[in-house]
Amino acid sequence: MPFSLVTLPHRLQRWLNIDRRGDRARLDEAVTLGYKRIFILPTPQGLLFGAMTVVMLIGAANYNNNLAFLLTFLLIATGLVGLVRTYQNIAGITLRPARCPPVFCGETARFDIAVDAGTQPRRAVGLRRGTAASAWFDSTARTITVEAPAENRGTLELGRLLVHTSYPLGLFRAKAYLHYHCAIIVYPRPAPARDPRRDNRHDQDPGANDFIGHRAWAAGDPPRHVDWKAAARSGVMLNKQFGGDDRAERWLDWDEHRGFSTEERLSRLCREVLEAEAAGLRYALRLPGTSIGPGTGGAQRNRCLRALALFGAA
């Protein structure tokens, strides 16, 4: 919005509403960078430039050299105009987290930030998360992607973003911190594909998708077919019997991956979800305390993966 007397009260109100929350307040909505949010400091180059003008000024004063005075003041004044221009280079930019698509652990998380640069020409504005390198944009930008490595299953907070610039002169650096309440869901890293031998056995097992009953356990049966709950209750190893149509529901069960750590179990379940989805099956996920499905398609897949990602989170 342009500056004018008509809009001044309005602007004041906006500043009061938004910017008073300060740096540390978490934001959900779009934020326009205003004077309360932006702070501006000299760069090392700016400090050097300042020291140089002081030396020039002392020289000019000592010799009462008016042309030296004039040139020195021209440099100082240009530096100050540069300060205003640096501020203006980020003032009025509106930012909003637009899309935070989930990723698998080990991949690169990409936060899409929608940018409205407003009416002014802007150049060399950096957007930085943490200590990563900045993403640079100018006034043609509509969306900036901030990348971060997804190293742990769960949620990856966008956290505090730094918007900064030192254009045009590089003597001052204007910056603003934004703390968005926005997170990317990080799915567990899918476990490596299981070994083909076991795959073959599984495939030779006809109609092995639907649970149809129990039989006594025999050596060589896969451990995931053991009904561990029943075994715990009765003390007898019973093997779950599967059968029926391939098209029928398939249960992906937490309990089938006994003997692995939590993260390994989640990884394996993750792989199973992906495989089931790729095979076009109807599937359901059973985790301690919750079960999802049965169902099929992207929505089901996402719900399952999300449950896996957030497993154990409060």
Next chain:
Amino acid sequence: MNAKVDHREHPPLTKRGLALLLLALGAAAAPHATHLPWPIILLALACGAWRWKAATAGWPFPGGLLRAVLAVCGCAAVAWSWGTVFGRDPGTALLVTMLALKLLEVRTYRDAMLILFLGCFLVVVMAFHSQEIPAALALIAALVLAVCAMIELNARDHAPIGHPPLRRAISMLAWATPAMMIMFMLFPRLPTPLWGLPSDAYGGATGLAETMSPGGISHLAGSDAVAFRVQFDGRIPSAEMLYWRGPVLWHTDGRTWSAASDQRAPVTRATPDFEPRGAAMSYRVTLEPSRQRWLFALDLPYTAPPGAAFTEDAMLLSEQPIREQHHYRVTSFASYRTGQLSAAERSRALQLPRTNPRTVALGRSWGETAARPEDVLRRALAHFRGEPFHYTLSPPLLQSSDPVDEFLFRSRRGFCEHYAAAFTVLMRAAGIPARVVTGYQGGEINSVGDYLVVRQRDAHAWAEVWLPEEGWTRVDPTAAVAPERIERGSAELRERGPFGMRSALRAGALGELVHRAQQSWDALSVRWNSWFLAYGPELQRAVLGRFGLRTWLAMVSAMVGMTLLILMLVLIVRRRSTAMMDPVQVAYRRFRRKLARRGVDAAPAEGPMVFAERARLLRPELAGDIELVTQLYVTMRYGNQRNAADVARLRRAVARFRP
């Protein structure tokens, strides 16, 4: 989070950035070319070319050993040229050398910025060499280029948005100008230097020397440099009255004339020592720096300006050497009568060494035969007029131990100092107290500014004799030989001399035009001098005192306050002007204002589509118009297509929109 920007965050040094950097450094160094020794200039050019080739043709960067050798060579060249590495000129040359060598290792943004700052420093250093208008223009242009290079170095993009760097730089400097003027006016000026000034602080000033020997003044004859300018209160007196009195020389060793045989300080007095007659002439002199204490004034000065006093031989002497342009007012009387001659003065005015025997013999014979001193005077002038004497700017060198004899009886070609010296020796030999006066004669009237310009080529020497009835009386033997020198001035005389080109230029309408342009230029320089260069501690106190700013603190507070005010203006005006640029956005803002007045306010950072949705719900009767305006705006603002017809449609739609 660490707020520091690490080195990865600096923009890369692009070819475009390097080109502008080299250009800016060239512009910063170019004005120095006049006082840099040629090896340094060559070194700087070679380093610049090498760096450019390294960027464009893949030349390797020179190694540390080569750079060290070049650095030693540079220092040697400086030491060879001046005999020292200290002082203003050698210091400048060393700075240029350093800059040139640093250029060979510039690879990163930080190096580039550093060397650019050094370039800015070089620009300001040039102000200590020259403060004339051409220098000022060249230096401001160099700063524009430096700012331009800074913008390019920080831009970081390949497809420029908005103004190109040069326009951006000019715009920034234009905005900086008011703040610069405020600081220039209000920054408190020091009445005394912070520390002792080095001897060469003000540059070598050409001008009259303390002593006079054959050829001493004629070397000034080719110099167009301005000695001083004079603004008369009334009419400018005629040329034969314009004798600008400078050092008075009493003592001679036969060749060289000086003020006294010993180096004692001149005795000064606060009041003049003569009886004025006739009309007074009042005028204001603007003296160029001469690094001497003499204040030139018309024969004879009657009032002494503040900070100056009279010498015993009626010359004005300032308390301090004139290091900067100096303004003073004097009142003089063309007719006067000085007092009696003391015994000491008489003996000084008759002192003669045992040289030039023929001249002394001639003078003595005149003295013995003449009844009155006036007769000797007339006889001497008649001698100069009658014998084949020539007034010339290029007199033959007088190398014998009796230079006056050589001039008077053999070469008979001389400049004013030859005639003044010969005449004074003749008078002394005849027993008439006499002395040599040096200074300037005449001057050129600038019809544009209606003032008189006295240049170095107007330097002159004449004689004064003491007559019992009149006291000291001026006699100009040069006028006897070349009366036109006195009547029409040095400039015209010179045209008949060896300066053929100038006379060709002066002839005809073109010459008139050139002359007129020269006069206008000089008048402009006078304004520059009196408005800009003269602004020192005294003028600052006088000007700011009128606004009630008398103390140091008041000046600084006013300076800071007004500078901040101007920066606020920069902040506000720019927003308005850029926001006003795009007709599409202007129209859309008007649309929003119209709605806002009806209570449909835009939420912070609400996009146009969301806003339109909300507005439609609040004012369903306007849905059609809102949709049309929003549709047009979004298409043109965020899409790529935009045509004049659509812009006109948007404007019309907004104009007739009546919520």
